[in-house]
Amino acid sequence: MSALVQMRGIVKRFGDFTASREVDFDVAPGEVHALLGENGAGKTTLMNILYGLVQADEGTIEVDGREVDLKGPADAIEAGVGMVHQHPLLVDRLSVAENLFLGGVGNGTARGMQSAIAGITERFPLDVDPGALVEDLPMSQRQRIEIVRCLARGVRVLVLDEPTAVLTVDEVGDLFGEMRLLVEAGHSVIFISHKLSETARIADRVSVLRAGEMVGTWEVAKTTPAALAEAMVGEKVVAAERESECKAGAARLKLSDCTVRRDDGDGLDSVDLEVREGEIVGIAGVEGNGQRALAAVTQGMAIPDRGTVKLDDRELPPVREWKRRKIKLGRIPEDRRHEGLTLDATLWENMLTGPQAPTGGPVFSRRRMVEWAGKQLEEFGVSPPDPLALAGQLSGGNQQKVIFARELHSEPGTVVAVNPTRGLDLRAQREIHQRFLGLRDQGVAVLMISTDLDEVMALSDRIGVLYSGRLDGPHPADQIDRREVGLLMAGLTRQQEFENGNGTGGLL
Ligand SMILES: Nc1ncnc2c1ncn2[C@@H]1O[C@H](COP(=O)(O)OP(=O)(O)OP(=O)(O)O)[C@@H](O)[C@H]1O
Ligand SMILES: [Mg+2]
Structure with missing residues (x-):
């Protein structure tokens, strides 16, 4: 033909x-x-x-x-x-x-x-x-x-x-x-x-x-x-795995009765949630079930209509970029092109947001900043690691790596990520997953909101499921399997499934 x-x-x-x-x-x-x-x-x-x-x-x-x-x-x-x-x-x-x-x-x-x-x-x-x-x-x-x-x-x-x-x-x-x-x-x-x-x-x-x-x-x-x-x-790929044991400590991020009203169903309905240092809490769910609201209130972008969101025992107000770094909150946004990066700026300029960036002492030194950004970009595997390249010229995966380089160099105590590997290839996914596991082992509290069920299952120490604004769990990862998470994502409870005599097997 x-x-x-x-x-x-x-x-x-x-x-x-x-x-x-x-x-x-x-x-x-x-x-x-x-x-x-x-x-x-x-x-x-x-x-x-x-x-x-x-x-x-x-x-x-x-x-x-x-x-x-x-x-x-x-x-x-x-x-x-x-x-x-x-x-x-x-x-x-x-x-x-x-x-x-x-x-x-x-x-x-x-x-x-x-x-x-x-x-x-x-x-x-x-x-x-x-x-x-x-x-x-x-x-x-x-x-x-x-x-x-x-x-x-x-x-x-x-x-x-x-x-x-x-x-x-x-x-x-x-x-x-x-x-x-x-x-x-x-x-x-x-x-x-x-x-x-x-x-x-x-x-x-x-x-x-x-x-x-x-x-x-x-x-x-x-x-x-x-x-x-x-x-x-060009080589065999192995997915990142949780090998080390989870040593969760004190709660860093705490939501109580957190309610966000939205007409389109993407709000939150009385959500209680704790994320402790040294653990990854993964939130699964089909998009549009409250993820956007959960991300907004935990990333310091909005406050709930009812209830509280506390970071390190202090109520989390809407914070500007530089302030967010000061309170040690890392943010991996959902939409890297609109919220994460300024596409028509250079990579070093994109890396610059926040007081942790070494601006070269009391006097801002562009040269030193560019040098520093170049090192960070290299460390995070950005291609090209050229601080003078424009963010808009990078492929999607490399743009995401720039955000990681910027958010993680300042050593946040809590990181909230939304769909962190969406659109990324296998190698980049694995690298980013490895980074999350590394953060957890260093004692960072990680909240990962993701519509990618594989990702949630692979990385989370505890797993919660959002459906229609309500949160089920989080459950310890060894007490819930992929199929159960799938059922919860579809709006069925574990109890209902039990009553139906496991009739929904093979849903996912
Ligand atoms: N206008 C441009 N100027 C300079 N470099 C560019 C331009 N467009 C693409 N590139 C580079 O060409 C390479 C291929 O980019 P391309 O967008 O085709 O990748 P891709 O396979 O679609 O990646 P992704 O899966 O991340 O979308 C990248 O390294 C990118 O940085
Ligand atoms: Mg592409």
């Missing part, structure tokens, strides 16, 4: 750095083709080239056997290629309808556009008010709007860059169902991910990039997760 897309010998350099090294990549008609690789492997870059956003220095691209010259996304869409980015590129201040019509759809008339969209939303339901402002919508809906927009423009190849990173378990299921419908209708989907389990579930073929080189392409049915993991990192 001839390829629908054929990329040959693609080379892309950014200054002295080569992000793409003579990459060959092809996509067959009617397949889901997964593109795997560690952070910074060059996945987004390769797809940006296919979408005309970035121009290759060398190499050719054919679509349907015809060589194309893609000077911009308009050329790519014309050739039949659409892309939905890692971070949706919608215009926040415009409505859903306005975003859909931006750039033109159908024959350009209002009625033509509406009927084009209606035809697509039959297959790809878009349960959203067309008049709603995009900035008010959750990420999952923004993503759907982008997908519908691509389909409405008649693309045949749809590139989805880490689409599942912003989705709940249910939403991932929906998306995968719809991806299958698309390929059955003759579309091809390129699916970028770090998750081997997702790749195994949805993809027909898989290609692996490593450090800008194409390692190979396999039929998913003929390979194994272990082989793919090895192809990605």
